Amino acid sequence: MRLLITGGAGFIGTNFAYHVLEHHPEDSVIVFDKLTYAGNLENLKQLEQNPRFAFVKGDICDVEIVNDIVKKVDAVVHFAAESHVDRSIDDPMSFVRTNVLGTQTLLDACRKNAYIRFHHVSTDEVFGSLGRHGMFRENTAYDPRSPYSASKASSDHLVRAAFHTYKLPITISNCSNNYGPYCFPEKFIPLAITNILEGKKIPIYGDGMNIRDWLYVEDHCYGIYAALVHGRMGETYCFGGRAERANIELAEIILFEMGARIDMLQFVKDRPGHDARYAIDFRKAEDELGWHPAVPFLHGIRRTIEWYKNNREWWTRIKNGSYTQYYESQYGLGGANEPV
Numbered sequence: 001m002r003l004l005i006t007g008g009a010g011f012i013g014t015n016f017a018y019h020v021l022e023h024h025p026e027d028s029v030i031v032f033d034k035l036t037y038a039g040n041l042e043n044l045k046q047l048e049q050n051p052r053f054a055f056v057k058g059d060i061c062d063v064e065i066v067n068d069i070v071k072k073v074d075a076v077v078h079f080a081a082e083s084h085v086d087r088s089i090d091d092p093m094s095f096v097r098t099n100v101l102g103t104q105t106l107l108d109a110c111r112k113n114a115y116i117r118f119h120h121v122s123t124d125e126v127f128g129s130l131g132r133h134g135m136f137r138e139n140t141a142y143d144p145r146s147p148y149s150a151s152k153a154s155s156d157h158l159v160r161a162a163f164h165t166y167k168l169p170i171t172i173s174n175c176s177n178n179y180g181p182y183c184f185p186e187k188f189i190p191l192a193i194t195n196i197l198e199g200k201k202i203p204i205y206g207d208g209m210n211i212r213d214w215l216y217v218e219d220h221c222y223g224i225y226a227a228l229v230h231g232r233m234g235e236t237y238c239f240g241g242r243a244e245r246a247n248i249e250l251a252e253i254i255l256f257e258m259g260a261r262i263d264m265l266q267f268v269k270d271r272p273g274h275d276a277r278y279a280i281d282f283r284k285a286e287d288e289l290g291w292h293p294a295v296p297f298l299h300g301i302r303r304t305i306e307w308y309k310n311n312r313e314w315w316t317r318i319k320n321g322s323y324t325q326y327y328e329s330q331y332g333l334g335g336a337n338e339p340v
């Protein structure tokens, strides 16, 4: 199969490109990416000489280039997005542009070019925020609460509409929080690990009691490929890690694993509209795709810490560049938020 991976120079897309080329020798991959602040060609360096790999720089909102590139593949796996909730609070429009208009541009191109198979990578945040009990599953009502999740919810609806209206062969996956190699150090886990390696504190939003369900990125890649090959057309599959942790608990685990002091936590002002809890019931993926998370949480965290220790140049360059400028413009501290 010839795959187009949009957003393949970002965190999960990079991991997926490596996953496909390693585990599916009959497949080839074109990564299509705009290289925004979150896209990094350095991620794909080890694939440069691989004859089954190609990179094309481009914007998923560009109708012409998107039309041309989908002609070259059998399936699109769509990761490209503005993905960071905090940034969506400051600049919702760029999220609407890429996540909504960009997704529709891809859907139109797939429909007009032989009804190319389309898998849409989405998030559990479209379902809103859970209380202490319950879990998200495929038939949970949509209730997005941030500009990011609202833009992803819109894109999910457009993908489903393409199936119902035009019979475009689509599947959707909604996944919980990912962690692992190549994750941009504005997200909580890599921010925490790299801050500790720099001798800085971990910023904890609010009281630190918000809960996320963490999935090791490699498990997510297995799930996406299974949905692409074995998923029923028009269906949604939820993936989760069965690893719910309050942020404060997660930060303490990272401190412990890195041998850092407990006072390396700093409570900072909360994220506006901060969702309380995410958790996933992934029984449908288990039953229909034979998928379940395989990497135990502590194992995944240790592997992730090792990766950031061994790839200091990668994240140092990022933190010294656009990331730092962004945080300085927001908080004036270059990487850590104002203490409350």
Ligand code: NAD
Binding pocket: 006, 007, 008, 009, 010, 011, 012, 013, 032, 033, 034, 035, 036, 037, 038, 039, 040, 058, 059, 060, 061, 078, 079, 080, 081, 082, 083, 084, 098, 102, 121, 122, 123, 124, 152, 174, 175, 176, 177, 178, 179, 184
């Ligand atoms: P990321 O921010 O690390 O990477 C996004 C990539 O998309 C970057 O390489 C960027 O350059 C590219 N991109 C952005 N706008 C583009 C455009 N207009 N045209 C072409 N390329 C563009 O994101 P990620 O964390 O790897 O997430 C990938 C996908 O998975 C997203 O759709 C996100 O909503 C979804 N998702 C992420 C998580 C998570 O925990 N990170 C969990 C569930 C779902």
Ligand code: DAU
Binding pocket: 083, 084, 085, 086, 122, 123, 124, 125, 175, 176, 177, 178, 186, 187, 188, 189, 191, 203, 204, 205, 206, 210, 211, 212, 247, 271, 278
């Ligand atoms: O649930 C899936 C989603 O997970 C994906 O769709 C998003 O693309 C991805 O960014 C992620 O969203 P979150 O907002 O949950 O991830 P983030 O890493 O930004 O934050 C995780 C939790 O940690 C959240 O409760 C906010 C908190 N946090 C985050 C940062 C950056 C802090 O306490 N301090 C911080 O400095």
